[in-house]
Amino acid sequence: MNTKALLSLTTSVAADFDYAEGVLGKSLTSFKIGGPVALVVWPKSRVALMSLIRAALVCGERYDVVGACTNLLIDDAGYDGVLIVTSKMRGSSLKGTVYTAECGLLVEYAAKAARNAALSGLEFFYGIPGTIGGAVTMNAGAYGSDVSCVLISSEAYNCETGEIEKLTLKDHEFGYRMSIYRKSPRRVVLSASFSLSRGDRESIDAYMEDLMKRRREKQPLEYPSAGSVFKRPPGYYTAKLIEEAGLKGARVGGAQVSEKHAGFIINTGDATAADVKALIDIITEKIRAEHGIELERELIYL
Ligand SMILES: Cc1cc2nc3c(=O)[nH]c(=O)nc-3n(C[C@H](O)[C@H](O)[C@H](O)COP(=O)(O)OP(=O)(O)OC[C@H]3O[C@@H](n4cnc5c(N)ncnc54)[C@H](O)[C@@H]3O)c2cc1C
Structure with a gap:
């Protein structure tokens, strides 16, 4: 892994990401398992994220884009490549009943933001420890709902063409814990928009707390x-x-x-x-x- 060569290709956005070498998988994953990762980078913007992917491609280094690492098992021998962790890309916005979030935002935060705006639809996210990018990729779901029930569209970086694409709900080819992002790993979720409905804040809150209670009792x-x-x-x-x-x-x-x-x-x-x-x-x-x-x-x- 040639860290220096890779990072030198991203100098124009150097201030826009953090990095560290040899971070243990056990300090990154919810499983608390895994050996050293050659290079971990935390982009703070989509420009930095795309630039890091391009640099990894030019250098011929293995890379993966991950979120909160709550569905991952990193090998004991470690990971000889660049792990691009999106947890510092956390922007979000609300327009009417459409909630849009960047890939690194925790889905629990999205659930709370929707509840605070008295919007229903994201309650099932409460208690899932991942990010928006991980949730769209996995079509995460719980208690009878999943991402495919509320997603309108997502923005994707196509690593092969270098283009940013807008994927409609249909384009995602959602299935059980499956999406186009899993079938075709050359796309990365940049952001996603969800269609919510107006509700009563107290009822939404009560439902979320009920779901959390059920999790605590059963998991x-x-x-x-x-x-x-x-x-x-x-x-x-x-x-x-x-x-x-x-x-x-x-x-x-x-x-x-x-x-x-x-x-x-x-x-x-x-x-x-x-x-x-x-x-x-x-x-x-x-x-x-x-x-x-x-x-x-x-x-x-x-
Ligand atoms: C206690 C606990 C409870 C859980 N409960 C649930 C549950 O109820 N329902 C459920 O569905 N899951 C559940 N999970 C699993 C996990 O939280 C979800 O799958 C979650 O969606 C993963 O998000 P993440 O950000 O952690 O993804 P990661 O684990 O970081 O990555 C998962 C996959 O998504 C890819 N990925 C991540 N971000 C991007 C991106 N921006 N672009 C492209 N690919 C990306 C990664 O490469 C990887 O292939 C649970 C996990 C734990 C530990």
Whole structure:
């Protein structure tokens, strides 16, 4: 990884991003797992973000654009490339009932901003720890709603053409935890706009607090994790399948199937990426053997 060469290509926007070398994945991810990342950059504007991507491409370096790193497992050996973290791109605006936010804004912040303006639609974001960019990419959702229910459009940087594109709802090809951004990783979410409806602030607030209460009761929020590890197979509940397979509480090293919610793998303190992967393999094989169901990972390996 030639940091100097890469950064020299972005001198025109040097003040517009922060960077650090050798940051541990465990200090970046919600899982608190992962070895050193060769270079982490935090662009503060879309110009800097696009410039950093172009520099990585010119230098032939591996790169990934990430948000809050709440759905990621970084390898124990680390990541030999540039991790572009959007958490410093947090602009947002409200025009009538249309809420627009930059990719790095936390979705919980968006939920609170909508509630404060007595606008309904983003309540389901409350309790999801990711960013707008991560949520659009993953079509994040909870409690019967997801991004595809409220999104109007997003602005994308096409890394191949160097153009900024406006994607309509249809262009996103949303599916369960799936979008065009996942199918075609050469696009990056710059911002997204959501269509909200006028509501009553107190009812919106009460609903959000109810959703948070349900999360606290059902999810192991007291431990580092990356949320649900697997997608829900059609017609089944993953946590129930895992529980019925006798794997609730199963451990490999410091990684454990949560006793509270078997769909979560938690880091009990010193879990490695290898522990998590080994536990995922055990679960996948047992569910395949017992039910003939192929569990699909929601968790992304970097
Ligand atoms: C306790 C807990 C609870 C959770 N609950 C839920 C839940 O209820 N529902 C749910 O759907 N998820 C849930 N998650 C998972 C996770 O929070 C979501 O998937 C979230 O949308 C990921 O956002 P992020 O910013 O952290 O993305 P990251 O983890 O940083 O990245 C995820 C993927 O998106 C890509 N990406 C990120 N930003 C961009 C961008 N700007 N442009 C292009 N690609 C980008 C990354 O490259 C990566 O492939 C939970 C996680 C935890 C830890």
